[in-house]
Amino acid sequence: MDSASTKRDVIVLGLRRKILSRELDRGQRLRQDQVAEWFSASITPVREALRILEAEGLITSEAHRGVRVAGVDVDRLKALYVTRRLTETFAIARATTRISRHELRQAEHLLEDLDRASADGDSFARNTLNEQFHFFFYDRCGLPALRDDIATRWRAFPWDLTLDSSERVCQVRLEHQAIVDAVREVDPDAAAHHLSEHITNGFLRLAESTTGETVSDPFDFDSD
Template sequence: MTTSSATKRDQIVDELRRLILTGELARGARMPQDELAQRFGASITPVREAMRLLEAEGLVVAEPHRGVRVAAVDLERVKGIYVVRRLAESYAMRRAASRISRRDLAVARELQEQMTAAARRDDRAAVRELNREFHFLFYDRCGIPALRDQIRGMWQAFPWDVMLDSEERLAASHQEHLEIIDALDSGDVDAVAEATERHIWHGFAAITERLRGNVSPDPFDLDVD
């Protein structure tokens, strides 16, 4: 594959991932490859390559004789991602706690205000992007770029669209972000990690409640299968 074709493929992957995770492409929606090629002004080759990458992430599914669709949320897959996110992100936040500046905290508060404003105008795409900026402001400070990149990969496979539909979850997330900021401001590394873990758990719990109608036991608990 040429460099230009690979670049086009990556552009298509990024845009389709964004559309899925903001809910603009609904779960179960068909994704005809010829229509996508026309939409992106591309040949069919980078579109097919993009579909393979998104399928590996669990965001689309290719069905014999039925084409490609946006995948339903695989809760077992999400459970595994949740457990690893909770381990990796709380550790990254412990490291970031001693590396952030007062300016970083001011930027975090500003991002949270922008997120609140975006939620009020029901701009879910902006909420998701600002939420990502908020968290990666800290993960970028953890001092291990490869760890930050691993976290980014897990975020790309997490069903943010399910949570973005919930006004209740957005309000709770706002409060949890403030708790994270306050813990960072206090310099209490354990409180930072605990606030981060609570935030990630509540997000996962919101997904299980949305999909199953009830909150499942926390799979991070060693006694829960």
């Protein structure tokens, strides 16, 4: 990898972290010269990094408005939720028969670290550890291309807006533990069911906090 590509990737990771840690607000303008200054870079890798983040859905570029941190499009959020629920539950069902009890201890350790990050109020660490917990299973589904597809949709999900109450944090902990318990029992259907409930609960809470009104589950065929 050449130095320009390396610098581009550093900028991608850095901006993604600034967004997911809420250092940058949704809708905030991003000036290319300012981004270049943040990362001691030239404009070329900055532009390349912004194109990557735009493809992920984290930023938007509009004529006469420039580049901004993307807001939340509810229709796009619904589509991400539906595809996440379809692909991630399939992946964990496949992974369930491929994970040993010894390996599963890694997931349990991640939950312990996640508890500490939540208790400390460290949103970026919490989101990072949450991702590591989920991808512990997706990495073991036996279909690398599916895992990569899930990762693309995961990066587009607005995790920075998941401002969980203490009640939701406790609920998430129970949902995660139910997933681990189902995998330990080598029950693919149960693992997929618990993950499906977990994804649904997270989406509904985020959608309702974003819109300020009750949102029906788009996975329901009768829902608009």
